[in-house]
Amino acid sequence: MREVWILYVRELRCALRERNLVVSSLLLPLILYPLMLWLLSLALTLSEGQEERNPPRIAVVGAIPAALESALREDERFELERVDTDPAAGVGAGDWDGAVIGVPLEVPRLEGDAKVELVFDSSRSRSASAKEHVRARLLDYRSERLGAWLEARGTSATPFEIEPRNLATDREMGWFIVSLTVPATMLVMVGLGATYPAIDTIAGERERSTWETSLTLGCSRFSLAFAKYLYVATIAASAGLLNVIGITLSLYGLASSLLEGAGTLELAIPWSALPIVVICDLVLAAMVAALMLVPVMFARTFREGQSSTAPVTMLLVLPVVAATMPAGEVGLAFALVPAANVLLVFSQVLQGIVRPGFIALTLVSCLALTLAVLLVSTAMLRREALRMRGAR
Amino acid sequence: MTAAAVAVERLRKTFEEAGRGTVVAVDEVSFECRPGEVLGLLGVNGAGKTTTLRMLSTVLRPTSGSATILGHDLVRAPASVRASIGFLSASTALYGRLTPAETLRFFAEVNGVPRAEVNARVDKLLHRFELEAVKHTQVEKLSSGMRQRVSIARTIVHDPRVLIIDEPTVGLDVLAAASLLEAISGLRDEGKAILFSTHIMSEAEKLCDRIAILNEGKILACATLAEHRASVGLHYLEDVFLSYVREAKR
Numbered sequence: 001m002r003e004v005w006i007l008y009v010r011e012l013r014c015a016l017r018e019r020n021l022v023v024s025s026l027l028l029p030l031i032l033y034p035l036m037l038w039l040l041s042l043a044l045t046l047s048e049g050q051e052e053r054n055p056p057r058i059a060v061v062g063a064i065p066a067a068l069e070s071a072l073r074e075d076e077r078f079e080l081e082r083v084d085t086d087p088a089a090g091v092g093a094g095d096w097d098g099a100v101i102g103v104p105l106e107v108p109r110l111e112g113d114a115k116v117e118l119v120f121d122s123s124r125s126r127s128a129s130a131k132e133h134v135r136a137r138l139l140d141y142r143s144e145r146l147g148a149w150l151e152a153r154g155t156s157a158t159p160f161e162i163e164p165r166n167l168a169t170d171r172e173m174g175w176f177i178v179s180l181t182v183p184a185t186m187l188v189m190v191g192l193g194a195t196y197p198a199i200d201t202i203a204g205e206r207e208r209s210t211w212e213t214s215l216t217l218g219c220s221r222f223s224l225a226f227a228k229y230l231y232v233a234t235i236a237a238s239a240g241l242l243n244v245i246g247i248t249l250s251l252y253g254l255a256s257s258l259l260e261g262a263g264t265l266e267l268a269i270p271w272s273a274l275p276i277v278v279i280c281d282l283v284l285a286a287m288v289a290a291l292m293l294v295p296v297m298f299a300r301t302f303r304e305g306q307s308s309t310a311p312v313t314m315l316l317v318l319p320v321v322a323a324t325m326p327a328g329e330v331g332l333a334f335a336l337v338p339a340a341n342v343l344l345v346f347s348q349v350l351q352g353i354v355r356p357g358f359i360a361l362t363l364v365s366c367l368a369l370t371l372a373v374l375l376v377s378t379a380m381l382r383r384e385a386l387r388m389r390g391a392r
Numbered sequence: 393m394t395a396a397a398v399a400v401e402r403l404r405k406t407f408e409e410a411g412r413g414t415v416v417a418v419d420e421v422s423f424e425c426r427p428g429e430v431l432g433l434l435g436v437n438g439a440g441k442t443t444t445l446r447m448l449s450t451v452l453r454p455t456s457g458s459a460t461i462l463g464h465d466l467v468r469a470p471a472s473v474r475a476s477i478g479f480l481s482a483s484t485a486l487y488g489r490l491t492p493a494e495t496l497r498f499f500a501e502v503n504g505v506p507r508a509e510v511n512a513r514v515d516k517l518l519h520r521f522e523l524e525a526v527k528h529t530q531v532e533k534l535s536s537g538m539r540q541r542v543s544i545a546r547t548i549v550h551d552p553r554v555l556i557i558d559e560p561t562v563g564l565d566v567l568a569a570a571s572l573l574e575a576i577s578g579l580r581d582e583g584k585a586i587l588f589s590t591h592i593m594s595e596a597e598k599l600c601d602r603i604a605i606l607n608e609g610k611i612l613a614c615a616t617l618a619e620h621r622a623s624v625g626l627h628y629l630e631d632v633f634l635s636y637v638r639e640a641k642r
Contacts, residue, residue: 006502208485209482209485212481212483215451216479217474219474219475388451388452
């Protein structure tokens, strides 16, 4: 094992001095989601500010009840302007963001009754947004009118009432949201973290002419292959954990302000789930690192390595769907589906569901797959045609 | 006579190549190299020098034949063979992101130098190859001459009794090449068995105690320079070489 340790330390030392690797495999997983959420928050704030300073303009045409027009004018989310020209043409030309057209009814059913047409252009976000604001105000007005009419006749305004009761606490709701996002992004980041080192340690060495140097070291081929594997797995696991840290900080600090009604939610990974988070990360990293090394064996250059790992990276996106499956309803057979099973365990634990049988089967199947792929990698390294690929 | 450090017996290597079928790169070569001797493998590009040395360093597996290095069989004990040799070629570059000190430490440790001796060994070689001033500079930032000195130092850091050196002066300027050949000569004087491949006649003339002339995978002759001259009746090694090659083609 000392031999493996010496080789492993060498790989790691070289890697941590490679700027591209540090950025793509360590820095990016840490800052990507905080950065994305911050940019999203910034964009929303800017958009809201823009709308406040320059609210959508709505044209009013025709006869609409004075009370309705007055109610619309009171709404600060849009500006009302009475016009005589064709409102549809004005909206189409972008002069207005929407139009309210009063259409007289031949036989009014109630006092102050009217038909209102709402004109908008859904291909423009500003017009679509204006439509939602105006429509909401119109519906409020209609409810108020209906309530007043019913009250004048001595009856209730609503035939029945709806009162939603959420049994989940804010903490449980927060964990549920976290369980939908964190496991999936962790898998993606483990894949991203493993890609560069896997390519660099084989195709990169071939390109730099250090591959043959490694092959002539006074150590066994197994030690060499295992040290390279451990190195890739270490970087992948680090990327996964850094991503969890980054996304947790983002959820804690920014997401609650972005999610409507999420102000009181506890968007954080519970401390009790941390051991399982680490185990899931290690299992995923071990598996993904082994899978990444197989296609890279065929690559002679870094560019070929990038092409060869692309299918593996794409395959890693498929299990992400698993994280969105109902935690308690997944059958035991899913524990045999690589990567998806780990995401399910991760997701279940975050929701407070612990299924020992599922977890045990997941660990066994992942370990079996990892060992099988490692054996394939080692066998490939023994094949001279692959070992010497690209040799001059 | 001293026992051979390297013993090669009818070593052969073939490759399957698309469109060409079976290509014989090395065709049953046999030779020995003794301690304190530089055995030169002289031949043009594609003669089979590098393939022969790659087999001896266990990078390639022989198709047939046998070879032992210090008694370790190439096929049966490849890890022992690797630990017993120092291998240097144009295709064994240094790890660019390590410093010379880290490089020497790594090669010493991975080649089994006892921990207690590693520091002393590294310091001694840094001093011997005048690398102390740059010992903490990453190798990729060094000049090609400096890098070649680090390469030689890392090749001998575990004090191997056999050195396999494949065209080491490729890409070096005259001064750096001369300095490297001096270093190799010094290692011969320390008693190391050295296999040295080159296509540069003057290098072989200056450095090699015996010269094996390779052409199209076969050894045409293996003798001292004086014996070669006597054999073909020509003085300059280039003429001697051409004489053997033309004779083989007849």
